Amino acid sequence: MAFANVSEELNCCICLNVYQDPVLLRCGHNFCSRCIRDVLDAQEGSDLFYSCPQCRTEFAERPALHRNIALRNIAESLQPNIPEQEISGILCNYCINSSVPAVKTCVLCEASLCEGHVKVHNKAAEHVLIEPTTCLENRKCSVHKKILEYYCNEDSVCICVSCSLNGKHKGHHVEPINDAFENKRKKLRNDVEGFLLQNLQAKSRIQTLLDHQIKVKEDASSVKKTVTDLVRTIHQKLDALEKKIIDEFDQREDKISTRIAELIQHLESEVDNISKKMMEVEKLCNMADPLDFLQEAEKDDYMKTVDHKGSVELGEVTEVSHLHEEIIVINLLKGLIRIVNETKMGTVVQTPAEVVFDEDTAGNHITVSKDLKIASYLDMKMYYTPIPRRFILNQVLSKNTFSSGQHYWEVETGKTGNWRMGVAYSSIDRKAVVGSNKKSWVLRRCTEYCGVIYNDKEIHFPYRFSSQNFGIYLDYDAGRLSFYELSDPIRHLHTFSATFTEPLHAAFLLYATYAKLKIIN
Template structure:
C-alpha cells in the first residue's frame, strides 16, 4: 500500500505518468520538464495551483524526485500500470484519450464505450498527444488543414466552417482511403511482369541491332569486294593498254636498229670509195651497195615510222580508263545509297508566319536575325512570342541533313521540333520542352538541351558552320561542326519521334543563323 502511495506521488499531473526529468516551480509543485514547458509556452501559471508568475519562471531540476522516478521506472521496467488499480499494480492494456488514464483489461471492460472515449495502446509519453497551446488532448481532426485539434482549437476562428471529424472517424476514413489506393495500386506481380516485358524488349532491341550490324558488315564487305574487282580490272586494263602502246614503239626501235646497221655498212663503203683515185674503178665498184642511200629515202622511211607511232600514242588511254572506273564507282555508290547514304535537304526556308516579332527574316527566307526593333507582324496562333522561327516544311520517315552558318557573336539555338510546340513564354524555346531538341551556343560554349535538361559539351566552337543530321526511322538526331577539312561530331539524341520534325531556330543578343541550301 505504501509502495502504491509513493508511486502516486511520483505521477506528473499533466501527462499522468512517472516524472521524466522532473522540475520544480516557485510555488513548489513538480512536473515533467517537457510537460510544464509546453504549458508555460501558452500561460505563465502553475497548472496545479494556478499561481501567476508574471514572467516565465526558471525551472529548477529536482534531483531527488528524478532518482526516485528512475528507481520506480527501473523496477517496473517499460510496463505502464493501470491507474485504477490501488491494492495491486496491474499492467495497463489501453489508454483512454478522453479521460487521459491507463486501464488494465478489467477496467477497460467497464469503461465507457461511447465514441468519444477513444482507446489506444498505452504510452509513457503523452505530450505529443496534447495541444501545446491549450494543454488539452487532441480529439478532433480538420480535413481541410490536415491538423489535429483539441476542443478549444475546434472552436477557434481559424477552423470556422471547415469539415471537422472525431479522431477515430478521421482515422477510419483515412484507413479506407488507403485500402482504396492499395486496391488501385500496381501490385508487385504486375510490376514484375512489366520488368520482364521491358527486359524482353531490351533483348529484342539488342538482337535487332546486332542483326543490323551483321547486315551492314556484309554489305560493306560486298562493297569492298566490288571495289577490289574494279581496282583489279582497271590495273589489268592499264597493263593491256601499256602492251598495246609499247609494241609499235618496240617495232619502230627494231626497224631503226636495222636501218642503222644498213647505214653503217653503206657509210663504210662510201669511205672506201672516197679513197679510190681511178675514176673508172670508182664508178664501177659497189654500185649495187649505193642504191637507195639518198637522204630523201631515209627521211621518208623515218617519217612513216613516227607517223605510225603517233597514231598509237594519240589514243586517249586516260579518258577510257577513267570512264571505266567512273562507271564501276557509280554502280558501287548506287548500291551504297540504297541503304545508307543521306541526302541533303534542299530548299529549306523559314516560315515568317511563325517568326517572333523580335526576329528579322531575310527576303530569301533563309536567314533569321535577332532584332531589338519590333517587326509588327500580325498576331496568329502559330507565331512564337519570343526569339523563335520554324521552317516551312516538316520531315518524317526519312534520312536527311541540313547545314547552317552561324554568327560569331550573340546566342543561338538550332534543332528540330514538332509543329505542336508551344509558342508562348520561355518554354517555347528549343530544348525547354519535350517537343524539341537543340544545339545551343552562348559565350563560346556548346550545350544540347531537351525537356529542360541541358548537357554542356566539352568542345568549344572552332568554326561557324553546323550540320543537323536526322534519321527519323532510327530515332537519331545528331549535331556536327563543319570545319574546312573535317566534320566533328558534337552530340546525338536517341528518341522515338511521333510527329513530323521541323527545322527550328532561336536567336538573341545580335546573333543570326543562315540556312545553307
C-alpha cells in the same frame, strides 16, 4: 534410456527446447507456438510458399495452427522430471522446488510464471502479462517507474499514466498501448500493401527494361550484322573493281609494250640499213680513180637519203605509251558510283534540293544572307513588307517542303544566343511560336536548359550541349523526326513519332542578340 527417448520427442526442432504451447501443422509435425509463428512470419514476405521447417511440405496459404492439447499435457507432466541441465530459457520464479519453464512474465510483479502459476495469478488490469523475459526496464517509465500503458501520438513514445496526467505529455493525444499497437499495425499493413503494389510496379518496370534491353541487343546485333554484310559486300565489289581496272591496264600495258617492241624492231632495221650505206659510202670515198668513183657513185645512187617510209616519230611513241591518269580516275569514280547504287546506300536519304531559308517568312528581327544559308537575330527592326507568309515573331521557314521520303540536314549554331529548330506544317499560324502548338516539333536551346518541345509540352535534357552543330533527320512516311548533337561521338538527343498530314518545312526561331543559325546540307 526410455526416458531419454521420450525427452527427445518432447523437444521442438526449432528452439530444441521442450515444447511450449505446442501446435500442430497439417503435415503432422509439432512446434512451439511462438517458434512456428516466427518462422511463418519470416516466410510471409518472400515469393516462396510457406513450408514446414521439418519436412519442407509447402502450403499455398499460411497454414492454420491447431493446439496439440495432448502433447502439451504430456510435456507439462514430464517437465518436473527432466534433468535440470536439459532445461534452458526463463524459469518460473514461484516454482522453487523445481526448474519449470516460464510461459509469461508479469510486468508489475517483475516475475516470470509457469502455466500453473499463470492460472492463479492476479487478474487485475495492472498486472500485465507478456512473453517470458528478464528485461523489464524497457517496460516501465524511466521517470515514474510505472508500467508503460499509453502511447503519445504527438511525441511517438510510450508513456505511463503519470506522464499522461501530470508529466510533460499532459494534454497530448494519447491512447492505450494495445489500441496504438492495433492502429499502428493496421497502418503498417496498409503500408505493406502499398509496398507490395510498388514492388509489383517496380518488377513490371524491371521486366519492361529487361525486354527493352533484349530488344536493344537484338536491334544492335541486327544493325551490326547489316553493317558487317554491307562493308563485306563493298570490300568484295572494291576488290572486283580494283582487279578490273588493273586487268584493263595490264592489257593496255601489254598492247603498248608490243607496239613499242615493234617500233624498236623497225628502227633497229633502219639503223642496220644506215650502217650498210655508211660502209658502202666509206668504201666509195676510198677509191682513188676519179672516173671509177663517179661511174660507181652514179650507178648505185649512194648520195640518196635513207628511206623512212613506215617509220614512226618519237612523238607518236610517247603518245602511244602514255597511261593517262584521268582514265584511272574516271574508271574508279564510275566504279564507286556503281557500287553505291548497287548497295542502295545512296537511297537512304533523299534530299532533292538544298535546304535554304525563305526570306519571305522571316520576322522583322531576322536577317537572311544572300545565299539563303545563314539567319541572324538583329536588335534593329527590319520593317519587312508585311505579307501573309511572314511571321510576326523572330522565326523563319525553309523554302523546301517535305511531303515524303527521308531527308537530312545539319545546322551550325553560334556559341551564344538562344534558338529553336525543327519542322513545321505550311499552315502554321504566323503568330504562333514553333513548338508551342500541334503543327511544329522543335529542339530548343536557352540560357537555363535544353530540350525538345511539341504542343507546348517540353522534355528537358539533364545536360548542356557540348557542340554547336546539330543534325536533323526526317522520315516523313514513317512519321519520325530525330535530332542529333554532332559531338564526338554523335549523340542522339530525341525522336518524335507522329503521323504527318501536311507538307513540312524546316523551321527556326532565334531570340537574344548574337543568335545565328547556318544550314549545312
